Amino acid sequence: MNPRTSIAEDLPKTAGWHPARARAADFSGQSNLALAFLCLPKAKRRDMDVFYTFCRLVDDIADTDTLPPEDKAELLNAWRSVLTNPPPLRADGDGALLIDQLHGLMARYPIPAEHLLEIIAGVEMDVGGRQYQTFEQLRIYCHRVASVVGLVSIEIFGYRDPSCRQYALDLGMALQLTNIIRDVGVDLDNGGRVYLPTEDLERFGYTSADLRARVYDARFRALMKFEAARAEEFYQSARANLTARDRRSMVAAEIMREIYWKLLQKIRRDRYEVFTRRHRLSKPRKLWTLFITALRTRWL
Numbered sequence: 423m424n425p426r427t428s429i430a431e432d433l434p435k436t437a438g439w440h441p442a443r444a445r446a447a448d449f450s451g452q453s454n455l456a457l458a459f460l461c462l463p464k465a466k467r468r469d470m471d472v473f474y475t476f477c478r479l480v481d482d483i484a485d486t487d488t489l490p491p492e493d494k495a496e497l498l499n500a501w502r503s504v505l506t507n508p509p510p511l512r513a514d515g516d517g518a519l520l521i522d523q524l525h526g527l528m529a530r531y532p533i534p535a536e537h538l539l540e541i542i543a544g545v546e547m548d549v550g551g552r553q554y555q556t557f558e559q560l561r562i563y564c565h566r567v568a569s570v571v572g573l574v575s576i577e578i579f580g581y582r583d584p585s586c587r588q589y590a591l592d593l594g595m596a597l598q599l600t601n602i603i604r605d606v607g608v609d610l611d612n613g614g615r616v617y618l619p620t621e622d623l624e625r626f627g628y629t630s631a632d633l634r635a636r637v638y639d640a641r642f643r644a645l646m647k648f649e650a651a652r653a654e655e656f657y658q659s660a661r662a663n664l665t666a667r668d669r670r671s672m673v674a675a676e677i678m679r680e681i682y683w684k685l686l687q688k689i690r691r692d693r694y695e696v697f698t699r700r701h702r703l704s705k706p707r708k709l710w711t712l713f714i715t716a717l718r719t720r721w722l
Contacts, residue, residue, distance in 0.1 A: 457681075457712050458674040462579075469530075469578050470674075472523040477541060477571060479520075484545040487613070494549050498542050505535045531577040540570045553616045553630065557652075560619050561595070569594030575675065581668045589663040589672070593679055596656035600682045603649050603689060607697040610634065622648060636697040646694035650686060657683055669719045677715045681708060 459467045483489075483497045504521050527533055544566025554560040572590030581587075602609075602617040609615040616633060623629060626648070628641040660679065664672060681703060689701050703711070 457708055458677040460712070461673045461677065461716050466578055466580075469527055470575065472520065472527060473574060473578065475520055476524055476538065480542050481545045481548075481567075484548040485612070491549050495546070498546055501542055502539060505538050527578070533574050533577050537570050537574050540566050541574075544570070548615070551613050551615050553620060554618075555620045557619045557622065560617060563617075564595050564598040565591070568598035572675070576672070579674065580671045583665045583667045585663045585665055586668045586672070589660050589668075590675070592656045592660035592663060593675060596653050596660055597678065597682050599649065599653035599656065600686045603646060603653065603694070604685065604696060604701050606633075606646075607636065608700065610636070618645070618649065638695065638697055643694050646696070647690075650690055650694070653686060657686075673716055673719045676719050677712055680711045680715045684711065 459470055462470065480498060480501055483494055483501075486494070489497075505524065524538070528535060528538075544563060547563050547566070554563070569591045572594035573587065576586055576590045606618065609617060610633070614634065616630065618633070620630065622645060623633065626641045626645045628637075628645050632642070657679065664676075669676070684707070685701060685703055688703065689696065692699065692701065
């Protein structure tokens with residue numbers, strides 16, 4: 423057997439992640455995204471599908487437990503290569519390939535390749551797992567996997583006020599911190615991942631051993647209350663940086679903000695019981711949130 427020169431040669435037969443074979447996804451089953459995207463014009467909804475397909479695929483590479491770290495690194499480097507070079511393949515008879523669609527996005531909108539490369543760097547931080555010592559370290563991760571996603575998204579949505587960039591940065595932080603709070607137990611199950619900074623645990627006398635043992639007590643609730651307050655500061659800052667000029671174009675982002683804000687309040691009412699519960703909003707409540715948010719941001 424000839425030695426393998428690149429993992430990309432084997433991907434169609436194994437994980438199926440070769441960048442040149444990937445196509446835009448259907449988000450109809452992912453309720454939060456699907457609801458938010460419903461308020462976009464058809465062309466922008468299609469462009470967001472392409473962008474979020476890219477985000478999902480590189481995140482899946484980092485998350486899979488079927489590939490060793492060196493193969494994950496090779497796959498992510500393959501993505502880096504196709505983002506910084508002209509697309510090697512053209513569309514086939516079944517539709518445009520994701521690789522072409524991404525280059526199309528960067529041609530239609532002022533989206534620098536550096537933004538997409540930073541997202542790859544963010545998901546790469548999950549390969550092998552790590553525990554963050556300080557919030558500033560965690561903030562780098564959140565910036566890459568969430569705030570930069572916001573920066574790309576607002577280019578597709580379209581905006582006029584420069585303050586909208588700060589809106590995207592703060593909202594990305596708020597959403598990612600909410601995910602971290604909600605998924606403490608899930609992340610422990612997923613390779614023992616810990617995103618709560620060690621300095622925050624120490625502040626409340628709660629240890630990493632306590633966390634891995636899922637000790638739910640007053641110390642843990644105080645810790646989570648602290649994390650929730652931090653997330654709320656970013657929600658408030660995001661809201662303050664969205665001006666009237668851009669409210670209509672940011673309707674999808676505002677739907678996500680309202681849904682995740684309400685999710686954070688639900689976690690608070692449940693006293694941060696995130697070890698045994700996976701908090702989510704009911705479909706009727708999400709639909710009502712969509713209706714009210716769309717009405718407020720687009721028509722009033």
